[in-house]
Every structure is written in C-alpha cells, then in structure tokens.
Amino acid sequence: MTTPILDVHQLRTWYPVRRGLLGRGAAWLRAVDDVTFTVMRGETLAIVGESGCGKSTLGRTILRFVEPTEGNVWLDGHRITEMSRVELRRLRRHMQVVFQDPASSLSPRMRVRDIIAEPLVNFGLAGDRAAVDARVADLLCQVGLPRSAAERYPHEFSGGQRQRIAIARALAPEPDLIICDEAVSALDTSSKAQIVNLLSDLQQRLGLALLFISHDLAVVEHIADRVAVMYLGKIVEIGERAALFEQPAHPYTRALLSAVLDPSPARRHARIMLRGEVPSPIDPPSGCRFRTRCPYAFDRCAAEEPELRERPNGQSAACHLDALPALS
Amino acid sequence: MALIEVDALSTLFPSGEGDLRAVDGLSFAVQPGETVAIVGESGSGKSVTVMSIMRLLGAATRHEGAVRFEGRDLLALSEAEMRKVRGNRIGMIFQEPMTALNPVQTIGSQIAESLRLHRGLSRRDSRARALEMLSLVGIPAPERRIDEYPHQLSGGMRQRVMIAMALACDPALLIADEPTTALDVTVQAQILDLIREQARKLGAGVILITHDLGVVAELADRVIVVYAGRKVEEGTAAEILDRPRHPYTRGLLEATPRLRGGGGHRAGRMTEIPGNVPGLAEILAGCAFEPRCAHAQPCCRIERPPEVPVAQDHLVVCRRAEPVS
Ligand SMILES: Nc1ncnc2c1ncn2[C@@H]1O[C@H](COP(=O)(O)OP(=O)(O)OP(=O)(O)O)[C@@H](O)[C@H]1O
Ligand SMILES: Nc1ncnc2c1ncn2[C@@H]1O[C@H](COP(=O)(O)OP(=O)(O)OP(=O)(O)O)[C@@H](O)[C@H]1O
Ligand SMILES: [Mg+2]
Ligand SMILES: [Mg+2]
Numbered sequence: 001m002t003t004p005i006l007d008v009h010q011l012r013t014w015y016p017v018r019r020g021l022l023g024r025g026a027a028w029l030r031a032v033d034d035v036t037f038t039v040m041r042g043e044t045l046a047i048v049g050e051s052g053c054g055k056s057t058l059g060r061t062i063l064r065f066v067e068p069t070e071g072n073v074w075l076d077g078h079r080i081t082e083m084s085r086v087e088l089r090r091l092r093r094h095m096q097v098v099f100q101d102p103a104s105s106l107s108p109r110m111r112v113r114d115i116i117a118e119p120l121v122n123f124g125l126a127g128d129r130a131a132v133d134a135r136v137a138d139l140l141c142q143v144g145l146p147r148s149a150a151e152r153y154p155h156e157f158s159g160g161q162r163q164r165i166a167i168a169r170a171l172a173p174e175p176d177l178i179i180c181d182e183a184v185s186a187l188d189t190s191s192k193a194q195i196v197n198l199l200s201d202l203q204q205r206l207g208l209a210l211l212f213i214s215h216d217l218a219v220v221e222h223i224a225d226r227v228a229v230m231y232l233g234k235i236v237e238i239g240e241r242a243a244l245f246e247q248p249a250h251p252y253t254r255a256l257l258s259a260v261l262d263p264s265p266a267r268r269h270a271r272i273m274l275r276g277e278v279p280s281p282i283d284p285p286s287g288c289r290f291r292t293r294c295p296y297a298f299d300r301c302a303a304e305e306p307e308l309r310e311r312p313n314g315q316s317a318a319c320h321l322d323a324l325p326a327l328s
Numbered sequence: 329m330a331l332i333e334v335d336a337l338s339t340l341f342p343s344g345e346g347d348l349r350a351v352d353g354l355s356f357a358v359q360p361g362e363t364v365a366i367v368g369e370s371g372s373g374k375s376v377t378v379m380s381i382m383r384l385l386g387a388a389t390r391h392e393g394a395v396r397f398e399g400r401d402l403l404a405l406s407e408a409e410m411r412k413v414r415g416n417r418i419g420m421i422f423q424e425p426m427t428a429l430n431p432v433q434t435i436g437s438q439i440a441e442s443l444r445l446h447r448g449l450s451r452r453d454s455r456a457r458a459l460e461m462l463s464l465v466g467i468p469a470p471e472r473r474i475d476e477y478p479h480q481l482s483g484g485m486r487q488r489v490m491i492a493m494a495l496a497c498d499p500a501l502l503i504a505d506e507p508t509t510a511l512d513v514t515v516q517a518q519i520l521d522l523i524r525e526q527a528r529k530l531g532a533g534v535i536l537i538t539h540d541l542g543v544v545a546e547l548a549d550r551v552i553v554v555y556a557g558r559k560v561e562e563g564t565a566a567e568i569l570d571r572p573r574h575p576y577t578r579g580l581l582e583a584t585p586r587l588r589g590g591g592g593h594r595a596g597r598m599t600e601i602p603g604n605v606p607g608l609a610e611i612l613a614g615c616a617f618e619p620r621c622a623h624a625q626p627c628c629r630i631e632r633p634p635e636v637p638v639a640q641d642h643l644v645v646c647r648r649a650e651p652v653s
Contacts, residue, residue: 015480017472017480048512049512050484050512050514050515051482051483051484051485051488051510051511051512051515052468052482052484052485056482056483057482100483100510101424101425101426101483102424103424103426103427104424104426104427144604145604146604146607148607148609156341157371158370158371158374158375158376159370159375159423159424159506160369160370160371160539161370161371164370181483182483182509182510185509185510186423186506186509186539187370187539188368188369188370188539188580189539189541189580189583189584189585190369190579190580190583190600190601191369191370191600192539192583192585192598193583193585193597193598193599193600194600196598197597197598197600200597215484215510215511215512215513216585217513218584218585219585219598221585222585222598255514256512256513256514274514277466277468278468279468280468280469280472282469
C-alpha cells in the first residue's frame with residue numbers, strides 16, 4: 001500500500017462565538033466536527049455540501065490557516081498539525097491553494113509576474129531571471145492568459161482572469177496537492193472546461209492530487225474520482241463518484257443532486273426542495289444532524305447519531321436507513 | 329418606455345499601448361419587470377459594462393455613448409447625483425463580495441446604514457429591515473449573524489449579505505454580477521426566487537450577468553451574448569438557449585457541463601471553445617470571433633458583421649446567419 005498524500009483524521013475546528021446579544025460565556029460553532037478521509041497521490045476528492053457546512057474551514061484547517069481544535073492531518077506522511085511555522089513554510093511548496101475570492105488573495109500592489117514568480121523564488125525553483133520569466137509565461141499560457149498579462153496588476157483583470165492568475169500561482173511550484181476552494185466557480189463554462197482539463201492533464205503527468213471544494217456538481221462529476229458530501233460540519237456520505245451520483249445512499253446527497261439546474265428545457269426536472277432551515281452549527285440537532293430536514297426521518301434519528309457505514313455500492317453513508325425509498 | 333437604455337456604450341482604459349476598448353459600442357434596453365441576462369466568456373466586458381452604468385470605474389476611464397435611466401443620462405451626472413442613484417434606485421450585487429463589504433463593520437450596520445441614508449429610516453426601523461432582509465436571503469439564525477463581521481461568514485453567506493444589501497432599498501433596477509457563484513444549488517434556487525419576486529412585485533428590471541446558463545434558463549426573459557466587448561447575439565431566452573445561431577453562442581452552450589447521472593464511465597474531458605478571447609490591445613477590423621470561428625470566411629476578418637434579424641425577437645451579428653424571409 002502506498003501512503004496517501006493527504007490523511008485527515010478526526011479533525012475538528014470549532015470557532016468561539018458569543019451566544020446571542022446578551023449571552024454570557026462563549027459557545028462553540030462546530031464548523032468542522034470529526035472529519036476523517038484520505039486522498040491518494042494523483043487522486044481528486046471533491047468536497048460538496050451546502051453553503052456554511054464547513055468546506056472552506058476544512059480546507060483552511062488542513063493548510064493551518066486556522067488551527068484545529070482536535071485531530072490530525074498528515075501530508076505525505078508528515079504530521080502537519082504538529083509542525084512549527086518554519087517547517088510548515090517548507091512544506092507549502094508541496095501543498096498549494098486556490099481560494100474562493102481571488103480578489104482577496106492576490107496582492108493588489110504586485111504585478112502578475114511577481115505574484116506567479118513568488119513561490120518559484122521563495123522555494124528556489126527557477127534559477128535566473130530569464131528562467132523565471134519563461135516559466136511565468138508558460139504558466140500564463142497554460143491557464144489561457146496572454147504573455148502581456150505579466151506586466152499588469154490584478155485590478156486590471158476580469159474576475160475570471162484573476163481566478164486564473166491564482167491558479168497559475170498555485171501550479172508554479174509543481175505541488176503534490178492543490179486545495180481548490182471553489183476555484184472554477186467564477187469562470188465561464190469554456191474557461192472552466194479549459195482549467196478542469198488542464199488540471200486533469202497535470203494529474204496524469206505529475207501525479208497531482210486535488211482536494212476540490214465545490215458546489216458545482218456538474219463539474220464535480222467531471223473531475224472527481226471520489227466525492228465527500230458534508231452537512232453541518234460532518235461527512236454524511238463518501239465514495240466513488242459514479243456510485244454516489246448514480247445511487248446516492250444518503251437523503252441529503254439525493255436532494256443536492258436533484259437541485260441542479262440545466263439549461264435545456266427537456267432536461268429540467270422536479271427538484272426535491274428541502275424543508276426547513278439549515279440548523280445552527282452552534283446547537284446542532286441531536287442524533288442525525290440532517291433529521292430536521294429529512295423527508296424520511298423516524299424516531300431513531302433523533303436518539304442516535306448514525307455512523308458512516310459501507311453500502312453495497314461501495315460508498316459509505318451516515319444514515320440509519322439501509323436503502324432510500326424509491327422516488328415517486 | 330424602457331427602464332434603462334444603454335446606447336452605443338464604449339468604455340476605454342487609457343494605457344501605454346493606447347486606449348484599451350473593453351466595451352465596444354454596446355446597446356441594449358431593459359423594460360420594467362424584465363430580466364435581461366448578459367452572457368459571454370471571461371474577459372468579454374460584462375462587468376465593465378455594468379461598472380460603467382454605475383460609474384464605478386476610475387477617473388481615468390473614458391466613456392462614449394449614453395446610459396438613459398429615469399430620464400437622465402447617467403454618464404453625464406455629477407458624482408453627488410450619482411451617489412443618490414447607487415444603492416437606492418439601482419442596486420448592485422458585485423462579483424467579488426469582499427471588495428464590496430467593509431471588513432470592519434458588522435453586516436447589519438452596513439445594510440442599515442444604506443437604509444438610513446437613502447430611505448431616511450430610523451435606527452430601529454433600519455435594523456429591523458436589515459434583519460428581515462438577512463432572513464429573506466436565507467441566512468440561518470439572522471438575529472445572531474446580524475452582528476457578525478464579514479470574515480466570520482462563509483463565502484456563500486457573504487454573497488447573500490451583498491444580495492440583501494442590494495435589495496434592501498427596493499431598487500427600480502437590480503444589477504446582479506454573478507450573484508450565485510458562491511452558492512450551492514438549494515440556496516441558489518431560493519435567491520433566484522427572491523430576485524424573480526422583486527421583478528414581479530415591484531416591477532423592477534434586472535440585469536443579470538452569469539456564466540451559468542442554467543440560471544439564465546431559470547430567470548432571464550431576454551439574453552444578450554457579448555464577445556470582446558461587442559454584442560454578437562440577442563433574443564428571448566428560449567430562442568437563445570434552444571436555437572442559438574451565432575457560432576460563439578453555440579460553443580458556450582456546448583461547453584456547459586451537465587449532470588449525466590453517474591453512468592459508470594470515467595469522467596470525460598469537458599468541452600471547451602478552442603482558442604482564447606483576444607487581448608484588448610488587438611485591433612479587430614472585422615468580426616472579433618473570426619480567429620476562433622470554424623465557419624469564418626475571408627470577408628469576416630475585414631468587415632464588421634451586420635446585425636441580422638433571424639426570427640422575431642432574435643438577432644445575430646454574423647455574416648453567416650441567414651435572415652428571416
Ligand atoms: N481597470 C482596468 N484596466 C485595464 N483593463 C481592464 C480593467 N478592468 C477590466 N479590464 C479588462 O477589460 C476586459 C473586460 O473585463 P470584464 O471585467 O468586464 O470581464 P467580464 O466579462 O466581467 O469577465 P468575467 O466573467 O471573468 O468576470 C478584460 O480583458 C479585462 O482585462
Ligand atoms: N473566522 C470565523 N469565525 C467565526 N465563524 C466562522 C469563521 N469562519 C467561518 N465561520 C463559520 O463557520 C461555518 C462554516 O463556514 P465555511 O466558510 O467553512 O463554510 P463553507 O462550507 O465553505 O460555505 P460556502 O459554501 O458558503 O463557502 C459558518 O457557519 C461560518 O459562519
Ligand atoms: Mg467556502
Ligand atoms: Mg466579471
């Protein structure tokens with residue numbers, strides 16, 4: 001067995017919050033609450049789930065931009081959660097990130113050339129200035145930007161172009177793992193395809209692994225080998241892409257899949273609308289966290305938290321039901 | 329009468345290589361209650377168009393043409409007059425939430441402030457309305473979230489806060505630049521309903537910029553397809569989505585990733601339109617799409633293509649399109 005490139009074990013990230021206006025003492029917002037998974041070299045694991053379920057927090061905790069409350073993360077066998085800042089910085093070369101909001105992650109006062117060259121220079125990867133320039137030009141070309149972009153500043157670009165600059169920077173040091181947090185959500189369909197295809201190529205060539213955080217299920221279906229579905233800080237279903245898309249074993253996965261919009265009128269279908277509000281991650285429901293919105297909830301769901309169990313199709317789901325009722 | 333009429337709008341950024349023309353003679357109108365979608369690849373000038381309407385581009389930027397709204401040309405208004413329009417008569421949802429939110433002010437006070445300024449509401453009423461807006465956009469536990477700062481929210485929540493802010497003053501025109509990119513499908517449906525409701529109930533017009541043709545199908549009455557700052561096709565949403573005529577529009581539609589429902593097979597490559605959007609410094613005498621077009625003829629490179637009506641409520645800017653007889 002090869003070691004996974006990324007190994008996340010019982011990870012918890014709780015944020016301290018005030019409990020209401022008059023609330024005394026701190027409460028905890030359980031953004032990530034006991035999450036375990038691995039990503040193999042060259043593999044893409046997609047993380048999907050509703051807004052606020054803890055996807056970005058999970059990514060940020062793995063990067064140690066946020067400190068975990070509990071649990072451990074290993075990158076290629078090195079325990080990230082124990083590392084000093086100096087060790088971490090050295091490891092960054094192997095683990096890059098592309099954020100949701102490119103405007104806030106690109107320094108407005110740096111030229112695009114220097115933004116992309118930064119990791120090359122920091123990790124001593126490129127040699128002399130001419131070599132750096134050549135590499136920057138090559139990266140710009142790969143993400144579909146003209147060479148002349150190097151001399152300009154981030155604000156002179158469109159939203160999608162800025163996102164591509166961030167992707168070029170992440171690719172620069174040829175990392176083993178890229179955490180993509182909604183990395184292509186801001187892109188148009190054609191650029192999205194370009195970038196997704198580029199990432200797949202690099203995966204085959206360099207064995208790049210991706211933790212692909214996205215709510216865009218159509219893109220996830222293209223790029224992911226495996227998919228993890230999160231709900232209120234927990235993984236409720238994880239498994240091979242095909243199994244999960246074909247036969248979701250968790251009611252939440254099924255509802256998510258049914259809500260996807262399609263431009264062709266023939267393919268528009270009935271959506272399963274989830275009842276009720278997303279519960280608060282400060283006081284999550286007892287038992288199964290999804291039960292307050294689940295169309296199939298029964299007594300046991302409030303009393304007992306379901307564990308992730310393996311299903312006949314190979315995926316694991318945290319649901320007391322052995323099979324979902326047929327859709328009417 | 330049209331609510332807003334954009335008439336031959338051009339936007340030019342001065343640069344060392346001469347003026348860069350990001351928007352090039354674009355015309356369109358939005359009727360009250362109508363939702364017009366602007367679609368096109370990254371860098372085609374969608375955001376610059378609406379930033380020009382809002383007059384939010386730097387002082388160095390030059391504009392040509394006119395933007396008529398409620399009887400006035402917005403391009404000719406003073407900055408003081410324009411401030412009364414922004415956030416009041418015209419609400420805007422920006423593409424990148426963090427650039428529009430103040431990081432050191434709670435989200436509730438940001439929404440309330442605009443209500444006090446434009447609507448003259450009291451402190452108490454503006455806070456109540458802010459709370460109502462937060463719950464309308466589906467922020468869970470709004471009574472707690474209202475006193476949080478933007479960094480304490482998830483990406484999708486920030487986007488919804490901005491939507492709440494844009495809708496708070498009941499604008500006559502809502503400009504939504506990629507309003508749902510950070511939202512998952514369930515929340516997205518809720519937001520689209522809210523925007524639709526705004527258009528129906530208040531007769532507001534909506535300019536919707538989106539890459540998501542599924543969203544276009546859900547929400548838009550009419551669609552304008554832009555390429556390199558120019559309009560290449562315009563028509564009703566049904567016409568454009570079901571019978572696209574411009575090779576570029578067809579490419580966009582083919583590149584739309586769709587759920588295939590598992591299917592057991594290895595994920596295939598996604599469809600892309602070969603080539604890239606031209607740089608702004610490139611001079612394009614003919615059709616801007618010609619270098620990437622599979623159907624181009626020699627004349628396409630030399631002359632700007634004509635606007636050809638191909639059906640009722642459907643026009644294509646392409647030499648190869650056959651007109652309606
Ligand atoms: N301040 C600026 N100075 C120079 N060029 C600019 C400036 N702002 C935008 N541009 C250029 O204008 C063109 C159009 O940009 P715009 O932001 O309108 O694209 P867009 O259609 O909104 O794309 P996206 O889908 O990626 O958001 C791009 O080529 C961009 O690089
Ligand atoms: N710095 C912070 N302080 C306090 N709470 C936070 C902080 N960052 C995130 N949260 C909270 O943690 C929860 C999870 O947020 P996170 O950003 O991880 O969600 P997400 O799944 O990425 O959502 P989205 O799809 O909207 O980006 C949310 O309730 C959010 O408000
Ligand atoms: Mg997020
Ligand atoms: Mg834009």
